[in-house]
Amino acid sequence: xxxxPLKEILKTYTFRMAIVSSLGFLLTAIASGLLLTWYLMYQLxxxxxxxxxxxxxxxxxxxxxxxxEEAIARxxxxxxRIVSDEEAHNIFAEGDPVFVLLxxxxxxxxxxxxxxxxxNEDGWSExxxxxxxxxxxxxxxxxxxxxxxxxxxxxxxPRTNEYYLVQDSLRSGFYWLFVIAIPLALLTxxxxxxxxxxxxxxxxxTVEQIGHDTDRRRIALxxxxxxxxxxxxxxxxxxxxxxxLHQNIESMSVGVAHDLKTPLTRVSNYLQLMAQDIHEPNKLxxxxxxxxxxxxxxxxxxxxxLRLGEIESGKRRSAFKKVDLSSLLEDLYESYQPVxxxxxxxxxxxxxxxxxxxxxxxxxxxxxxxxxxxMIEHSQANAQAWIRxxxxxxxxxxxxxxxxxxxxxxxxERIFERFYRADKSxxxxxxxxxxxxxxxxAKLHDADIVxxxxxxxxVFDIYFKTQPPH
Amino acid sequence: MNILLIEDDDEIAxxxxxxxxxxxxxVEHAASAxxxxxxxxxxxxxxxxxxRLLPGxxxxxxxxxxxxxxxxxxxxxxxxxxxxxxRVAGLEAGADDYLVKPFAFSExxxxxxxxxxxxxxxxxxxxxxxxGLILNRATxxxxxxxxxxxxxxREYKILEYMIMNPNHVITRTMLLERIWGYSFDPKTSLVxxxxxxxRAKVDKPFDKELIxxxxxxxxxxxxx
Numbered sequence: 001x002x003x004x005p006l007k008e009i010l011k012t013y014t015f016r017m018a019i020v021s022s023l024g025f026l027l028t029a030i031a032s033g034l035l036l037t038w039y040l041m042y043q044l045x046x047x048x049x050x051x052x053x054x055x056x057x058x059x060x061x062x063x064x065x066x067x068x069e070e071a072i073a074r075x076x077x078x079x080x081r082i083v084s085d086e087e088a089h090n091i092f093a094e095g096d097p098v099f100v101l102l103x104x105x106x107x108x109x110x111x112x113x114x115x116x117x118x119x120n121e122d123g124w125s126e127x128x129x130x131x132x133x134x135x136x137x138x139x140x141x142x143x144x145x146x147x148x149x150x151x152x153x154x155x156x157x158p159r160t161n162e163y164y165l166v167q168d169s170l171r172s173g174f175y176w177l178f179v180i181a182i183p184l185a186l187l188t189x190x191x192x193x194x195x196x197x198x199x200x201x202x203x204x205x206t207v208e209q210i211g212h213d214t215d216r217r218r219i220a221l222x223x224x225x226x227x228x229x230x231x232x233x234x235x236x237x238x239x240x241x242x243x244x245l246h247q248n249i250e251s252m253s254v255g256v257a258h259d260l261k262t263p264l265t266r267v268s269n270y271l272q273l274m275a276q277d278i279h280e281p282n283k284l285x286x287x288x289x290x291x292x293x294x295x296x297x298x299x300x301x302x303x304x305x306l307r308l309g310e311i312e313s314g315k316r317r318s319a320f321k322k323v324d325l326s327s328l329l330e331d332l333y334e335s336y337q338p339v340x341x342x343x344x345x346x347x348x349x350x351x352x353x354x355x356x357x358x359x360x361x362x363x364x365x366x367x368x369x370x371x372x373x374x375m376i377e378h379s380q381a382n383a384q385a386w387i388r389x390x391x392x393x394x395x396x397x398x399x400x401x402x403x404x405x406x407x408x409x410x411x412x413e414r415i416f417e418r419f420y421r422a423d424k425s426x427x428x429x430x431x432x433x434x435x436x437x438x439x440x441x442a443k444l445h446d447a448d449i450v451x452x453x454x455x456x457x458x459v460f461d462i463y464f465k466t467q468p469p470h
Numbered sequence: 471m472n473i474l475l476i477e478d479d480d481e482i483a484x485x486x487x488x489x490x491x492x493x494x495x496x497v498e499h500a501a502s503a504x505x506x507x508x509x510x511x512x513x514x515x516x517x518x519x520x521x522r523l524l525p526g527x528x529x530x531x532x533x534x535x536x537x538x539x540x541x542x543x544x545x546x547x548x549x550x551x552x553x554x555x556x557r558v559a560g561l562e563a564g565a566d567d568y569l570v571k572p573f574a575f576s577e578x579x580x581x582x583x584x585x586x587x588x589x590x591x592x593x594x595x596x597x598x599x600x601x602g603l604i605l606n607r608a609t610x611x612x613x614x615x616x617x618x619x620x621x622x623x624r625e626y627k628i629l630e631y632m633i634m635n636p637n638h639v640i641t642r643t644m645l646l647e648r649i650w651g652y653s654f655d656p657k658t659s660l661v662x663x664x665x666x667x668x669r670a671k672v673d674k675p676f677d678k679e680l681i682x683x684x685x686x687x688x689x690x691x692x693x694x
Contacts, residue, residue: 299572300655303655307654334622334624335624335660338663342663343658366652369652369654369656373656373657373658376658377657
């Protein structure tokens, strides 16, 4: 069972983000709650004011129809003279209004109604009078209207039950929001971070182990195809690539050591022979020639390796320019056709004009040149070789091939590897780096190079993109 | 001929110096870029051989400094094995030639000689005539003893290069760089093939040879 390191989880980014997002949610909830409250209260108050307004209007109608006496009579008819707060409260408790008619001229003498609610300001007053009803303090709202110099009306009205109901449920709503939401936020944050932590920790631990001890271990993926699986898959791909490079270096070091050892051993042999033949100038000259030949060999290997390194570093890509591939090939044909001729071989071309690509001209030349030299070296007399350039699905395909001995099936996979030499070419000069250089130049140019199957000779197709990738 | 050699590696310096002295050249050696720049701007030399990698200063910068201070002496840069980029950078800074280490001494010698007696006038000459061979650089027409010689474009270029550098060894690498613009070494006989085809047209039908092979080095064009 996976044990949860509490402290580490609390420190995670996910946990902090979960808390922040929960708090954000809480704030939003509070803000919308407050808005709703304000709106409901406002609506209820509007209703109350509407009712009071209706009440006042009735009195004004009486007053206008029958004068002051009529208004007072109607008032007394409606509401016995109230003398105590308690009586008023009883009326309020029924949800009914209490009112008072005043003589506005004579210091607000009470004409009818209850004097306890008098106010001398026209319009709405702050709700002041409160009384207890059951467990609530009920507020009373008041309205005064001075009709003319003889009459003013003050109406007091208790807040309705709905008003308190709404207020009450909102209050408890907020209460529960706090009581439940905050612990819930912490809990979600924790659970979320614990899960993320667990997934990341698996990846972390695997990577750490691989870091300490490079091996074939890889990050286990779930079937969810989620972002962690993507991360894991990418890391695995990266590790595979690193391992491949690592193996490349290993096989290269072995190749370098082996390929340098042979000519150096020969140099050493010739030097010993020179010591033996020190008094025979004719022999010495021959030995010197041999030593020089072997040393040139070594230098060529080193030069090729440096070249490969330079190509694979990708630095030269920054110097890519538009290159007319068609005329570059025509030019190479012109240079090499006589060489094929001298070797009793035949080189032909079929090149469509005006194909341009983003490329390094020098390296492209070397790519073609390496393939051509291979053909001169490895094909029989009277062999046919060809250079073809054609358009191909938004790009161009360059084919360089011959009808020579071709490549054995067992060698096909490996011919682009460094220092790899097929058995039958071991007797010819060369260092097994030529095709590595060809393939790395193709790679630098985003071009795919394929050795065709089922061909009599060696036929390479190189697919160039004529539209630059950027 | 006076040669200034700026090279910090003692062994290479001795190797070059000894070889050049055997050819009766006067060689002065400077072991640092500063000393080299000082000598180059005060003394009179026919050729400067400048190592690219010197402690304290990049040879390319040094060459640029020399050229900015109006030192016009031909310069050959020496560099460790590398790609064409260095070559281009060296030539752009104002060097006249560029040689990659390790080099055959014959290669260096050929280049020193080519630069040492470089006469700019010849570049403006339109018609060049040596030993009965007349080459017109405007029409690209070549005749020998009034006989028209039909050369392919590349063969013409090789002949033109040779005729403009007469009496001195021209190496295969020099031709490869100048005529083809390649900075890699072909395994096959690319240069030899083209030169021999050109010679078959220029020399073979006539009784005297204008172009001779120098074993292990290259070719020499000279009047018979």
